[in-house]
Every structure is written in structure tokens, then in C-alpha cells.
Amino acid sequence: MKIGSQAHKASAISASNEDTILVRGRDLTRELIGQITFTDHIWLLVTAELPTPGQRRMLDATLVAIAEHGLVPSVQVSRMTFAAAPESLQGAVAAGLLGCGSVILGASQDAGHLLQEVVTRAKGMAMASAALEVVREYRSARRPIPGYGHPLHKDGDPRALRLFALAREVGCAGAFIDAALAVERAVPEILQKPLAMNVSVAIPAVLLDAGFPLLAMRGVPLLARTASLIAHLLEEQSRPIGFVLSHAGAAAIDYDGPTPAGFEARDK
Secondary structure (H helix, E strand, O other): OOOOOOOOOOOOOEEEOOOOEEEOOEEHHHHHOOOOOHHHHHHHHHHOOOOOHHHHHHHHHHHHHHHOOOOOHHHHHHHHHHHHOOOOHHHHHHHHHHOOEOOOEOOHHHHHHHHHHHHHHOOOOOHHHHHHHHHHHHHHOOOOOOOEOOOOOOOOOHHHHHHHHHHHHHOOOOHHHHHHHHHHHHHHHHHOOOOOEOHHHHHHHHHHHHOOOHHHOOHHHHHHHHHHHHHHHHHHHHOOOHHHHHHHHHHOOOOOOOOOOOOOOOOO
16 A cells, blocks of 8 residues: 555655755755764754754754663674674664564654654643543553553663653753653553653653654664664674574573474483
8 A cells, every 4th residue: 555645756855966965955065064963964864954952962862862772682683693694784783673663662653653642632631631541542452552661660761761851951841741741640540550651752752842753753763773783793793692692592492392202302
């Protein structure tokens, strides 16, 4: 199924000729290279505008916040892929990114949609009531509450708290942060247990308040994690643990399928 009409055969992102490369209408070599940061460039590419100082701070902070969190599944699969195919750095990075989804790393856009629902409804009712209504509907539909709960940071994700504090500091805090906090307060009433917000809801909260588009939200953690994966793959070349991870995974799992007579599994 097509996303939309395919009749408009044009792009407004980049063009070039023999002398000039344009990015969002700006001369790459004269206006951008050496003049703006990579964070500025991401904002320009996505929104067609250069960010304000506050917008730059918030996008930069979210990229830093989500880039690295140890040997999470995306990192493990990347390092194991590189151990098996050391000639393919790009393949190992891609493997790690493909391991990012609704459970690990990729929940920011889903959480953004949740916050958008709450903020939209809050135009006709109190934010607390809107949050209760939306959480109740998610619960009735047996949908998870994206961005809430964390296997390690059960009493509150320090990254989320820092992002909210920074948003207030630079003047970017608004309705979406209010919605995230309202959902956190609504969760115990509807689910009968508290779930602290994690960084995957803090990222869309602060970026939506800063004016970043919701439909590009999933790209933020992917960009950030790419940098981390490159660091892990550089380390893998001098301090390899890819096969250690693979062997540890195999050792943790028992075989309980059928066996021929006399078969004994190898000791782990």
C-alpha cells in the first residue's frame, strides 16, 4: 500500500551542479561545512530549518542520552556479527540497528504517538484526565504503555530526569513533558502498579516540545546508537568478545528436544 500520492516527483532536500551542492537550499561548502555542527545539520535535514540554540541543545542531549547503555541486545548482535564477518563493518552496524525495536531502543516514536494523543485530548479537558483516558484505552486494548518501565531503572530513569531538567533550563519545556508526567501519574491508577518513565518517552517529550517532527522521532535513537555501535566494533577489533557472547548465550540454554538412544549433549 502506498504511503501517499506518488504524483509529485521531486525532493526538496538536496541538489547539485558542477560548482555547488545544495542542502535544504543552503550552499554546503560556503554556508554549512565548518559553520554548523552535525546536530545542526540533522535538524536542518529533517526540518528544513536551522535550529535555535535551545533546539540544538535538546537534540544534542537526546543523542547523547540514548547512544550507549552497555551490552544491550543491539550491541551484542553487532559484535557477534562482526566476529563472524570482520570484513563487513557496515553489516555489523546494520545488524545492530535491525535489532532496535519496540522493546529496546525503538519505542520513542510509539511513545511520541502516546503523548500526542494525550496532548490532543487535553485541549478539551485537564491533562490529568486526558492521560487517564488514554492509559485506560491502552489497557483495555492490551497495548503496552510505551516509554514506561525499565528492567534496571525501576525507580526512575536518570536520563529522563536530566532531559526534563535541561528542557526547562533552555526554555523548551511544554505540553509534551506535562503529558509524560501525567501518564506516569495515571499508570498506577489504571495498571495497579507504578511504572517509572524511561528515556524512550523523555526523548519524544522534550523533542516534540522543541518542535522536532514526530514522524522522524525513531531516527534519533538510531542515529545515536550508530555512533555507539561503531565504538563497540572498534573495540571488537582489539578486544574481541563477540564469540564470548555467542558461547555464553549457547551455554545459558538447555536442549530439551527429542534425542536418539544413547545421545548425550556435550557438557557446557
